[in-house]
Amino acid sequence: MKTKLTVLCLTICAASPALALDCADGQRAFTHAGGETCIPEQAQRIIGLHDQSVTLTLVELGAPVVGSHGRVDDDGQLYMRSVDLLFGLDFDSGQIGYAGTWDQMDFEAMVAMTPDLIIGREYDMETRDKFEAIAPTVFIADTPTGPMAFPREIADAAGVSDTYEAQLAIYEANLERARFALPHVQGATYSKIQGWDGKLEVYAGYGGLTKVLADLGFARGTVGQRMADRGVVWGEEVSAEILPELEADYLFDTYTIAYGDTLADPASRLNDAVPGWCDFLTACTEGRYIVLPREYATGFSFTQLNMLLQMITTNVATSGAPHG
Template structure:
């Protein structure tokens, strides 16, 4: 009887059932519960630059504050934002609220009406909720594009996604028309420190490879979906393909030559040992476009892959 009473009490007290939001707000279910949020938020603080802030900017929403990174000189920047949207801390009214973890006082000083965060950020949710309604988005569970759609929903811009998806679908159709994708293997692999890193999928490159129907090395497909794994340098040949498309991090002054150097440091003579590199079929493109979750970046990546592979007589990797 005591348990039955507790159960009824729990049902009655449950915020998801009982919670009703004031006028001008709506109940939003997210990855850390359900919160009443403004129906039309005006002062958003984003706590993840490349995952949330850049998406907001592409959707035409200017947050009042954002998480960012620091250059070697200590200057804050929004990763990928300047390249993809033309907006950064130095040319907008967006206030820098810290790196990792963010500065709660800086957030509170902006009097936000909505805080967007992710599972990656360490700022405690209960303290954030004391400042403003807070929505947490677990992008590793949702994947990049469901995360983007959630952000669009939060700011009432869902309609724009349909138009952008139509443009992207047209780009994928072009690739399929011009390339026999099912008979081309493209690999995406990264060398860093003493290991190889593989993502499944790797940002925009991965999405285009899947959507256009390219083959990928089994070692990449074996990585759990929406996850990444670190591999010993001894496994390098498993990540070879007709083509290798990898990235350099322009925000840290990396160059494509640096990336070739990372592979060479990892495995001496690696270029001669990888079919794609040996035959000049390894390409290194900017990470901003390849990994940022925006439709501009996705389209740029689709066109880059099309221009790399289409109309080329390439040397297939021997079985």
């Protein structure tokens, strides 16, 4: 008898959806990096747990954002990186409330915002219990092989997928025009490098910049590709001895508007890391070292992607094609 009951149980379990959620009216099951969560069918009050990646996407797509992670500048002023630059929004306007910094979230302030949905990154799962005690929370994973999966999932959770797809169509049309203007970059190699605190850093991925370069037909240089093959999403500190291996048709670096950088600062930081670095890389000596604003280069908002297309097209067109 016990055996028959066991078989019957296994049969019923096999025929049932695994871990299927029974959500209340007005809610839907949403699968994310943290599992499956019942969220509003159409959220009305959303908190973004990262300004430059989550909140920026939400604002651009017209989602109802009531709060966001933020940062504190050297003068003690709060701001949302890239959100302020691209959309002119700050915490003083009253439209978006301050939810704390990445290492010190303000949970009491978040409760007061009465959100019906919180959207974060996979990284934020370390304190998921505290977020989930406030409102349904979803955690979006960063996928190196499909970078647009991140903003697309944010759009899905927020209920603004139609707007996302419309903006994607505009970007793809702009991309075709840029490809037409830059036929010589098909298969051209690039290295994304950076000097920081006297150290040399190389990047396998750099957010939106990596996507736009790939879309245009560029290919990672040897070191960056090796890192990507190992599953590195962003970058790593490397020895100055590998500088010759960073040789590529184009070099890309970034400066930070929020930190008061000038266009000359990135090259100066590289020189601190590897004195005379430019003399060892043909792309630099021949004028194909291109410096872009980090606020535009790292994110996946369509505003950033379209601006990157314009900036890369202009810089590459005026720098000349590699010899040979």
